Amino acid sequence: MKRESRGIQSIEVGGELLRALARSGEPMMLRDLAREAGMTPAKAHPYLASFSRIGLIEQDETTGRYEIGALALELGLISLRRLSGVRIAGPKIAALASQIGHAVSLAVWGTHGPTVVQLEEPGQPVHIVMRAGSVMALLETATGRAFAAFLPEKTVNAALESGLDRHGVGYNPKRAVKGAKVADMLTEVRKHGLARALGDPLPGVNAFSAPVFDHAGHVALVITAMGPEGTFDARWDSPIAHALRDCAGGISKRLGHGMTVAAE
Structure with a gap:
């Protein structure tokens, strides 16, 4: 004993x-x-x-x-990074950032919602209010929408009802997405396998976000690529979109997911 x-x-x-x-x-x-x-x-x-x-x-x-406090947050981030999915994805998003020449972040679903655990920046810096530990607004950011589109509906509703969305980066009550627009927006995310933000909520910055699924088919991570409007090709079939889908799909396979999110 x-x-x-x-x-x-x-x-x-x-x-x-x-x-x-x-x-x-x-x-x-x-x-x-x-x-x-x-x-x-x-x-x-x-x-x-x-x-x-x-x-x-x-x-x-x-x-x-x-x-x-800061020490508790740091310990929490260390714990999150030790998760197998995060360990597998870390080197992959670093390689993706180098490949596309734009910043790439990795987020998990944390206590307060979509939480960034890693940020890889290329040689060309992007002025964004994001860092490891940042919580992203659920419906106003590409990262948040990618989670919202694939998480269980009750989880998303509970987060919105508790007000988590109001504290995230990118939340603006004057431009908050409401009602029927939410359903249309999330349907678009599922259709393309990507969430997209065009200069909103970060002016001058475009972004794509792709979900990563685990062996049970649950969204485990979200990878977001972002860059200046002038150089970030935000077409659904752009090289950036394809590279992001491939990266997310590859990590999903490593986590035991049987199917990747395909472009339409």
């Missing part, structure tokens, strides 16, 4: 605060965070102070709310 290793009780107690914050997915006030962790605010505060010092959490100076 395996002997249980001796632990440090205070760390385990403090860990309940981190679990409560992770379950919430949103910044929390001290009283609410303490209640969810099953302790008093007075007991919770010293733990939060220590967690803040090492970067596991951060406190907003204006609202006083606590949220996940």
Whole structure:
């Protein structure tokens, strides 16, 4: 029988605060965070102070709310990169960026929605507000649409109802996609096997996104190629589109998926 290793009780107690914050997915006030962790605010505060010092959490100076900190995000990204799909895709998207001469990102479906875990930039830089850890808007970006088109409908609806979409890069309430337009947009993505963005939400930047499927046929990753409108050929049958489909299809095969997403 395996002997249980001796632990440090205070760390385990403090860990309940981190679990409560992770379950919430949103910044929390001290009283609410303490209640969810099953302790008093007075007991919770010293733990939060220590967690803040090492970067596991951060406190907003204006609202006083606590949220996940830089160190926690870094640890989460390391964990995501260790997933087999991400390990397989990493070198592939680097090669794709070199092949097409444009930036390529890799995203997974994270706690807060489509989350970028890797970004490969070619020799010609693109001015984009994206980096590893960025969460992309679900309906306003090519990355988000590629997930939305192939995720279970209940997952997409739950994300939209919870407001996750409002916090992602590219979300603009004045231009938010609504109603029947959503169905038409996602149908187009499924038809072509790609999501496309033309200078919107990032002015002057075009993008294609392709889903990667696992052995069970679930969308596991999304690869996005992006570049300046003047040099990024955004036709559905362009060399960039074909290269992206081929890359995503090849990774899907490595993950055990039986069929690739074909161009129409």
